[in-house]
Amino acid sequence: MVEGDRMATAAAHRTAHADGAAQEDTSAFQAAFDAAVAAEERIEPRDWMPDAYRATLVRQIAQHAHSEIIGMQPEANWITRAPSLRRKAILMAKVQDEAGHGLYLYSAAETLGTGRDELLDKLHTGRQKYSSIFNYPTLTWADVGAIGWLVDGAAITNQVPLCRCSYGPYARAMVRICKEESFHQRQGYELLLSLSRGTAEQHAMAQDAVDRWWWPSLMMFGPPDDESAHSAQSMAWKIKRHSNDELRQRFVDICVPQAESLGLTLPDPALVWNEERGHHDFGPIDWTEFHDVLKGNGPCNDQRIARRRQAHDEGAWVREAAAAHAAKHGNAGTGATHA
Numbered sequence: 001m002v003e004g005d006r007m008a009t010a011a012a013h014r015t016a017h018a019d020g021a022a023q024e025d026t027s028a029f030q031a032a033f034d035a036a037v038a039a040e041e042r043i044e045p046r047d048w049m050p051d052a053y054r055a056t057l058v059r060q061i062a063q064h065a066h067s068e069i070i071g072m073q074p075e076a077n078w079i080t081r082a083p084s085l086r087r088k089a090i091l092m093a094k095v096q097d098e099a100g101h102g103l104y105l106y107s108a109a110e111t112l113g114t115g116r117d118e119l120l121d122k123l124h125t126g127r128q129k130y131s132s133i134f135n136y137p138t139l140t141w142a143d144v145g146a147i148g149w150l151v152d153g154a155a156i157t158n159q160v161p162l163c164r165c166s167y168g169p170y171a172r173a174m175v176r177i178c179k180e181e182s183f184h185q186r187q188g189y190e191l192l193l194s195l196s197r198g199t200a201e202q203h204a205m206a207q208d209a210v211d212r213w214w215w216p217s218l219m220m221f222g223p224p225d226d227e228s229a230h231s232a233q234s235m236a237w238k239i240k241r242h243s244n245d246e247l248r249q250r251f252v253d254i255c256v257p258q259a260e261s262l263g264l265t266l267p268d269p270a271l272v273w274n275e276e277r278g279h280h281d282f283g284p285i286d287w288t289e290f291h292d293v294l295k296g297n298g299p300c301n302d303q304r305i306a307r308r309r310q311a312h313d314e315g316a317w318v319r320e321a322a323a324a325h326a327a328k329h330g331n332a333g334t335g336a337t338h339a
């Protein structure tokens with residue numbers, strides 16, 4: 001919405017509550033909201049929005065933010081064992097980027113009136129989800145390459161359309177995140193290429209990592225469309241622009257030629273080009289495994305949450321110090337004014 005309209009709408013909303021005519025005015029706001037979404041305008045924090053739109057955004061953005069910070073763990077597992085200084089520096093920068101993505105996203109959620117403490121508490125107590133993918137272990141160095149190529153690759157495929165999300169702060173955060181994710185994807189690809197072209201043992205390590213990460217990467221896109229609870233409404237609101245299955249198919253089509261260039265195979269005997277559809281057909285996904293991981297029974301769920309809680313507890317002194325500094329700063333400012 002343009003600035004003038006937004007302010008007028010906010011003022012009208014306040015009036016509506018004051019004079020008790022909230023019911024009629026809410027429908028006027030709804031109409032303005034619907035028109036803004038239909039016209040591809042961005043909804044901004046101070047604009048009126050339906051409660052369910054706000055709740056859906058908080059749910060998705062929080063899950064996304066949690067995924068970024070939990071997603072630091074599998075790769076951080078290899079920082080001390082990176083095979084060269086160059087690889088170590090690259091990996092440290094990547095893991096740090098993921099922390100930054102978490103911060104952009106928690107900030108976007110805060111614009112919807114939900115504090116970071118509340119969201120972190122929900123993560124730590126299992127009341128909000130994070131991506132299934134981060135409950136798998138990183139067993140070898142090649143897993144760092146497979147995560148970059150496949151996990152960041154899947155994340156980009158999913159997130160580029162989110163740059164056009166109807167909610168402004170989320171869309172803008174995604175622009176920067178996607179730029180950084182594309183570096184991540186390329187570093188993973190380059191790492192795997194080096195291994196694939198290395199010794200027979202290194203090639204086998206790369207292939208094993210791809211074999212283990214391929215199917216969980218396809219699950220990142222969420223349940224099939226006919227089981228996706230939120231897709232239809234989220235697409236009507238232009239939060240999501242494509243369905244889970246559409247994006248999954250796009251990802252498969254992108255990966256097949258890349259795997260060929262890498263000299264690696266994707267672990268799916270049913271993977272074949274379908275001339276009629278203009279897409280690759282692929283084998284069935286094990287949705288039982290997906291639901292098990294979501295229920296907390298993946299290989300690393302307990303470990304990931306325990307480590308996150310520990311990091312949060314160990315960071316308490318930093319938060320306290322920052323709050324004390326801010327309070328002192330505020331007090332000093334007040335004192336100066338009084339003086």
Ligand code: FAQ
Nearest residue numbers: 064067068071130131132155219220221222228229230231
């Ligand atoms: N894992 O109705 P839908 C990254 C849940 S970031 C866990 O289809 P929706 C960067 C879903 O929440 C990766 N839960 O839901 C990185 C819902 O549960 P609820 C994260 C999942 O929202 C790289 C239920 O299933 N990316 O990787 C998953 O319309 C490397 C029904 O599903 C984002 O979050 C799953 N895979 O569509 C970091 C992107 N899939 O809430 C470190 C933004 C679904 O009712 C290292 N999010 N669920 O309890 C989205 O695009 C959407 O939220 C979807 C799910 C597509 C994930």
